[in-house]
Amino acid sequence: MKVVKSDGKRVDIDLDKIHIMVEKACRGITGVSESLVEMNSGLQFYDDITTKEIQKILVKSASDLISLDNPNYQFVAARLLLFAIQKQVFNTKWKDSEIYPPFLEIIEKNIDLGVYDGTILDHYSTEEIGQLNSYIKHGRDLDFTY
Secondary structure, three states: OEEEOOOOOEEEOOHHHHHHHHHHHHOOOOOOOHHHHHHHHHOOOOOOEEHHHHHHHHHHHHHHOOOOOOOOHHHHHHHHHHHHHHHHHHOOOHHHOOOOOOHHHHHHHHHHOOOOOOOHHHHOOHHHHHHHHHHOOHHHHHHOOO
């Protein structure tokens, strides 16, 4: 089975990569099963699936497992979604998700992409943006629920 990566390349699906990502999303969370998330999602893969679609399927797989008896899957789904957001915003792979670029770098990248208006840098100095950066607690990202 082939996967289409974000750069358009077609490669063989790497189930080990998917397992490692699900394992990381489940790490430290009680009452969840990596195997259950994987089994719930694996039946939905198809040839030439995109990596973005795999990510969506994994998030849905975990969110479908959320129940009164198994509420902690909300954290698994949130982490899987976080990995996708980090890739989009920081242009980093989920396995490097502990490495965050400086806030100024993110702002500049998003100005270049047309997401932010460049005048934002007219209103805030490099020092002020650096101060904002110091307030961001990335460790809290893992506390969000789905």
